[in-house]
Amino acid sequence: MKMEKMTYREALKQGIREALLNDERVFLMGEDVGHYGGAFAVSKGLLQEFGADRIMDVPLSESGFVGAGVGAALAGMKPIVEVMTVNFSLLAMDQIINNAATLLHMSGGQLNVPLVIRMGCGIGRQLAAQHSHSWEPYFASVPGLIVLSVGTHEDARGMLLSALKSPDPVILFEYTFMLNMDKEVAPDAGAVDITKAKVRRDGKDITLITYGNGVYKSLEAAEELSSQGIEVEVIDLRVLRPLDEETLLASVAKTHRALVVEDAWRSGGMAAEVFSRIIEKGFFELDAPLQRLCGQEVPIPYPRHLEEASVPQPQDIVDTIRKMIGL
Amino acid sequence: MEKRIKERKVLTGEQERHLLYQMKLIRRFEEKSAEQYTKEKIRGFLHLYIGEEAVAVGVTQALSAEDYVLSTYREHGHALARNMDPGSIMAEMYGKQEGCSKGRGGSMHLFDATFNFYGGNAIVAGHLPMAVGMALASKKQQKKNITCCFFGEGAAAEGEFHEAMNLAALWQVPALFICENNLYAMGTALKYTHAMQYIEKKGVGYGIDSSAVDGMDLIAVSKAANDAVKYIKTNNKPYFLVCNTYRFRPHSMFDAELYRDKKEVEEWKKKDPIPRYQQDLINKKRLSKKQIDEMDKHIEAEINKAVTLAEEGTWEPVEDLTKFVYSGQ
Structure with a gap:
C-alpha cells in the first residue's frame, strides 16, 4: 500500500473531516475554528465545506463553550470541542471535572457524556511560561475521563475517530510542536485502538x-x-x-x-x-x-x-x- | 392577572388544586427532610426549599414533559414539581440504591432522565453552560422542547452565568433562565455581592429579554412563566425571568443564621405563598374545607410512603463502589 506523506496538521484535519462526514451529530466548536481557519490552521476550509452550524466559532469563554459541549452531548449530539491550548483549559476545569467526568456517576449511571475535547499542548515554540504547559498528568488523574495523547501522525489521523466512538468524555492532547512535521501515513489510516499502549x-x-x-x-x-x-x-x-x-x-x-x-x-x-x-x-x-x-x-x-x-x-x-x- | 389566566383557560379548578397540592407537598417533604436530618437518616448538605415553593411550581406548570430541566443543590422542590416520585427522592437522600440517582448523589444530586430532570448541580452556576448546550442540541435537532434552568442570585455573580447568557443570546437557543433571587448567597446579602441588584438587568445587557416577578405569588409566577415559554417558542430566543423570593429556613442545616434579622424572616413569612394561594382558591370557591383536609391527608400519606421506601431501601454492595465511572460498568 502506498504511503502518503502529510503533516501532523493535515492528518488532524483529515480526521476531523472524516468525523464530520461520518455522523451528522458531530460538530466542531471552538475559538477561531471557523472564519480564522483554526488557531493552528487545522480546521482551515472546514467552515466553507460544512457550514456554520457544524463549524462553530465561539467567544473567548472556555467554561461556557466547554459546558455547552457537555450539555449538547447530554442531549444527543457528538460535539468536538476545541480548547485552543491546554493552557486555557484551566478556565474550563469546572466543566471538565465537575460535570463531564462526574455526571455519569452522580446520576447513578443515567447520564453519559459523549464529548471529545481537543487541546493543543506542549512545548517547543518559544511561547514562554503561560503557553507551554504539559498537563496531561493532571487530567490523567481524574476518574471518568479518557485521556489520549496524539504522539504520531498515524494517531493524528485516526485517534479522533476512535474518541468519537466513546460513550464517555475524552480529552485528546495534540502537540503543536509537530504540526508542520511531515511523515508517511497509510492512505487507509483510520480509527486506532484506544485501549492499548x-x-x-x-x-x-x-x-x-x-x-x-x-x-x-x-x-x-x-x-x-x-x-x-x-x-x-x-x-x-x-x-x-x-x-x-x-x-x-x-x-x-x-x-x-x-x-x-x-x-x-x-x-x-x-x-x-x-x-x-x-x-x-x-x-x-x-x-x-x-x-x-x-x-x-x-x-x-x-x-x-x-x-x-x-x-x-x-x-x-x-x-x-x-x-x-x-x- | 388572575383574570387573564382564566381567560386563557390555562387552569381548571382541578389544575389549581393540583398546584396547591404540589406546593404543600414540597413544604411537607422539606419539613420531613429536616426531621430525618436531625435523626441522622440524611447526612451531608441539606438545603431546604421552604418559602420558595411558588417558584418551582409556577414555573414547572408552564413546561411540557419533553422540556429539559436543570437545577441547583436546592432542588427538591423542582424535582417534586416535575412529578418525580417523592420516595425515590427520599431514598436518594438516605443514600439507598432505590434513590433516583441510585444513592450516589444525595440531596444535592437528584437526577431522573425519565422526567428530563438533569440535576441536582452543586457548583454554583456550573450548570448554566450545560443548559445552553442542551438547548443548542434541541435547536440543531429541530426539536420543539425548551431547556429550563433554575439558579440563585448568587450564580449571577459567577463568570459562568455571564458566559452562558452571552452564548444563549449569540446562538438564540430556546432556554428559559430562572433566577430564584432569595436575597442571600449562602449567608451574604445581595447588597454585599451585586453592584447591580436588579438581576434582570443583567439579561438585558446580553440582549436577552428579561423581567422580574413576585416569586411569593403563585399566580404571578405562573403567568410570567407561561408568557416566557410562549415568548421562547414564538421568537426562538432565550428568556430570563427573575423570581424574587425568600427562603424561610437557613441556607443549610449547618447554618446558624447570624447574618439576618429574625424580624426580616417574620416579615417574609407573611408573604408565604401557600396560605396566600389557598385563601385565594377558597375565596374563588375553588376549594372547600373538606378538600383541604383530604389534600393534607393525602400529602401526609405520600410523605409517609416516601419515608417507608427510604427506610426499607437497600444499600448498594461495597463491591460495586467503582461502578458508574465509565459507561457499561
Whole structure:
C-alpha cells in the first residue's frame, strides 16, 4: 500500500473531516475554528465545506463553550470541542471535572457524556511560561475521563475517530510542536485502538515508555542507540487514562529495564504512575532501578536554549540509556 | 392577572388544586427532610426549599414533559414539581440504591432522565453552560422542547452565568433562565455581592429579554412563566425571568443564621405563598374545607410512603463502589 506523506496538521484535519462526514451529530466548536481557519490552521476550509452550524466559532469563554459541549452531548449530539491550548483549559476545569467526568456517576449511571475535547499542548515554540504547559498528568488523574495523547501522525489521523466512538468524555492532547512535521501515513489510516499502549519499536535491551512529544524523540534516540548495538523497545502510552499496564509489564518482563521520558514536570508526572504500576506488579522482573527523564521543574522560559534545556532531548535519552545499560 | 389566566383557560379548578397540592407537598417533604436530618437518616448538605415553593411550581406548570430541566443543590422542590416520585427522592437522600440517582448523589444530586430532570448541580452556576448546550442540541435537532434552568442570585455573580447568557443570546437557543433571587448567597446579602441588584438587568445587557416577578405569588409566577415559554417558542430566543423570593429556613442545616434579622424572616413569612394561594382558591370557591383536609391527608400519606421506601431501601454492595465511572460498568 502506498504511503502518503502529510503533516501532523493535515492528518488532524483529515480526521476531523472524516468525523464530520461520518455522523451528522458531530460538530466542531471552538475559538477561531471557523472564519480564522483554526488557531493552528487545522480546521482551515472546514467552515466553507460544512457550514456554520457544524463549524462553530465561539467567544473567548472556555467554561461556557466547554459546558455547552457537555450539555449538547447530554442531549444527543457528538460535539468536538476545541480548547485552543491546554493552557486555557484551566478556565474550563469546572466543566471538565465537575460535570463531564462526574455526571455519569452522580446520576447513578443515567447520564453519559459523549464529548471529545481537543487541546493543543506542549512545548517547543518559544511561547514562554503561560503557553507551554504539559498537563496531561493532571487530567490523567481524574476518574471518568479518557485521556489520549496524539504522539504520531498515524494517531493524528485516526485517534479522533476512535474518541468519537466513546460513550464517555475524552480529552485528546495534540502537540503543536509537530504540526508542520511531515511523515508517511497509510492512505487507509483510520480509527486506532484506544485501549492499548502501542509498541512503536521492538527491542530487547531496555523499555522506553513515553507519549506525546516524547515519541519521535525517543525513536530518534533509539535509532542512534541501535547503531551502538543497544536495542530499545519504545512504547507510546497513547492512552494516559486508563493506563494499559499489560503492555508495559510484558515489555519489562522482556527487557528488565525501563526508562520513562516525558515533557511534563517530574513531580506527580505520568512517570510516577507508570513506575508505581511496574513496581507493584513487575518488581522482580527489574535488573536495574527505574529511571525517568521529565520536564525540569520550572515555568518554561522564553529563550530557545533554556526552553530546550527544560525538557528531555534525544541526546539526553541516549546518554541516560547508555548509563543504565552500563556503558 | 388572575383574570387573564382564566381567560386563557390555562387552569381548571382541578389544575389549581393540583398546584396547591404540589406546593404543600414540597413544604411537607422539606419539613420531613429536616426531621430525618436531625435523626441522622440524611447526612451531608441539606438545603431546604421552604418559602420558595411558588417558584418551582409556577414555573414547572408552564413546561411540557419533553422540556429539559436543570437545577441547583436546592432542588427538591423542582424535582417534586416535575412529578418525580417523592420516595425515590427520599431514598436518594438516605443514600439507598432505590434513590433516583441510585444513592450516589444525595440531596444535592437528584437526577431522573425519565422526567428530563438533569440535576441536582452543586457548583454554583456550573450548570448554566450545560443548559445552553442542551438547548443548542434541541435547536440543531429541530426539536420543539425548551431547556429550563433554575439558579440563585448568587450564580449571577459567577463568570459562568455571564458566559452562558452571552452564548444563549449569540446562538438564540430556546432556554428559559430562572433566577430564584432569595436575597442571600449562602449567608451574604445581595447588597454585599451585586453592584447591580436588579438581576434582570443583567439579561438585558446580553440582549436577552428579561423581567422580574413576585416569586411569593403563585399566580404571578405562573403567568410570567407561561408568557416566557410562549415568548421562547414564538421568537426562538432565550428568556430570563427573575423570581424574587425568600427562603424561610437557613441556607443549610449547618447554618446558624447570624447574618439576618429574625424580624426580616417574620416579615417574609407573611408573604408565604401557600396560605396566600389557598385563601385565594377558597375565596374563588375553588376549594372547600373538606378538600383541604383530604389534600393534607393525602400529602401526609405520600410523605409517609416516601419515608417507608427510604427506610426499607437497600444499600448498594461495597463491591460495586467503582461502578458508574465509565459507561457499561
